[in-house]
Amino acid sequence: MSILVFAESSEGKFKKVALEVTSYGKKLAETLQTNLVVVTAFTENTEVLSKYGAEKILIGNSDALKTSDASIWADFIAAAAQKENADIIIIDASANGAFVAPLVAAKLQAGFTSNVVDLPVSTSPFIVKRNAFSTKAFNNTEIKTAKKVIGLAKNSFGLFENPVQSTVEDFSPELKAGKIKRTSIDKTTDEVTIADAEIIVAGGRGLKSGDNWGMIEDLAEVLGAAKACSKPVSDLGWRPHSEHVGQTGKQAAVNLYFAIGISGAIQHLAGVNASKVKVVINTDEEAPFFKAAEYGIVGDAFEIVPKLVEKLKAFKAENG
Numbered sequence: 331m332s333i334l335v336f337a338e339s340s341e342g343k344f345k346k347v348a349l350e351v352t353s354y355g356k357k358l359a360e361t362l363q364t365n366l367v368v369v370t371a372f373t374e375n376t377e378v379l380s381k382y383g384a385e386k387i388l389i390g391n392s393d394a395l396k397t398s399d400a401s402i403w404a405d406f407i408a409a410a411a412q413k414e415n416a417d418i419i420i421i422d423a424s425a426n427g428a429f430v431a432p433l434v435a436a437k438l439q440a441g442f443t444s445n446v447v448d449l450p451v452s453t454s455p456f457i458v459k460r461n462a463f464s465t466k467a468f469n470n471t472e473i474k475t476a477k478k479v480i481g482l483a484k485n486s487f488g489l490f491e492n493p494v495q496s497t498v499e500d501f502s503p504e505l506k507a508g509k510i511k512r513t514s515i516d517k518t519t520d521e522v523t524i525a526d527a528e529i530i531v532a533g534g535r536g537l538k539s540g541d542n543w544g545m546i547e548d549l550a551e552v553l554g555a556a557k558a559c560s561k562p563v564s565d566l567g568w569r570p571h572s573e574h575v576g577q578t579g580k581q582a583a584v585n586l587y588f589a590i591g592i593s594g595a596i597q598h599l600a601g602v603n604a605s606k607v608k609v610v611i612n613t614d615e616e617a618p619f620f621k622a623a624e625y626g627i628v629g630d631a632f633e634i635v636p637k638l639v640e641k642l643k644a645f646k647a648e649n650g
């Protein structure tokens with residue numbers, strides 16, 4: 331038996347989630363005293379997978395993988411699991427991962443749990459902790475099948491270096507042609523997206539108008555952060571709907587989340603509460619967000635944010 335991780339790449343490098351699932355797989359392999367195998371279709375810079383504990387790396391190099399058809403990717407991952415006799419398959423919770431993981435489980439007749447946030451609570455029986463209801467609750471779930479597919483929630487485990495010597499193999503199982511084909515991609519922006527962000531700077535109705543977003547943009551730029559907003563802000567047309575986070579918008583589980591002029595309504599928190607460190611800037615000390623935040627500043631965003639930007643710029647200039 332071994333553990334198999336699927337490592338996704340994007341724009342010429344492994345995604346951060348690929349390194350997170352590899353870190354998770356390595357720790358689980360240590361617990362179960364078994365080997366970690368990573369399967370990927372990305373041929374470059376595989377050393378980074380060795381750094382995070384991949385003992386064996388299978389590289390798919392087939393033209394059939396030049397497809398956005400999730401069922402072909404699921405065939406590829408399932409074939410790797412069969413080849414390596416993997417009982418546990420770990421896949422990230424990115425948009426692609428969330429699509430592919432249940433298909434892999436169906437192909438392997440495996441039990442599947444999404445939103446897993448930690449190493450198993452117990453390995454016999456095999457019980458994992460999962461988040462539920464937009465991280466307002468957790469539950470423990472037993473996977474009863476011999477083969478198990480785990481969907482790891484983003485930013486739930488973190489990155490742990492665990493350098494090993496890896497063997498690298500070509501892996502080109504026979505794959506069918508995809509049933510669908512992506513014909514074009516029109517990127518709307520080159521900025522950091524909410525899905526890929528480590529840091530998010532979000533603004534709410536407290537900023538009074540879309541014309542006041544310059545300071546949010548400045549703060550996001552100096553931090554290398556993605557921009558986000560509350561629902562009323564996008565409903566009012568101050569910001570594009572692609573920036574709307576919360577229960578009915580995008581989910582944000584980042585390391586650092588700035589909520590500026592956002593009250594912290596339950597529907598907003600439902601989408602951002604999984605972020606590790608939340609910093610609130612709000613004039614109203616009774617704003618509900620302060621209860622959910624790790625740090626809070628009671629004060630006027632129009633005074634505080636420009637000062638913060640200035641200090642961060644000075645800090646960056648001094649520290650390179």
Ligand SMILES: Cc1cc2nc3c(=O)[nH]c(=O)nc-3n(C[C@H](O)[C@H](O)[C@H](O)COP(=O)(O)OP(=O)(O)OC[C@H]3O[C@@H](n4cnc5c(N)ncnc54)[C@H](O)[C@@H]3O)c2cc1C
Nearest residue numbers: 534535536560561576577578591592593597598612613631
């Ligand atoms: C079914 C449903 C789904 C919803 N889904 C979502 C969702 O996905 N995402 C979402 O965000 N909302 C959602 N909402 C709306 C949600 O209930 C809140 O209305 C919304 O989050 C409030 O947005 P806000 O905090 O920007 O605005 P407000 O509630 O108006 O809060 C503005 C805040 O800014 C502060 N403020 C004012 N001036 C300043 C200043 N100068 N400096 C600093 N702070 C200042 C105020 O004290 C206040 O706390 C949903 C609602 C429903 C019913």
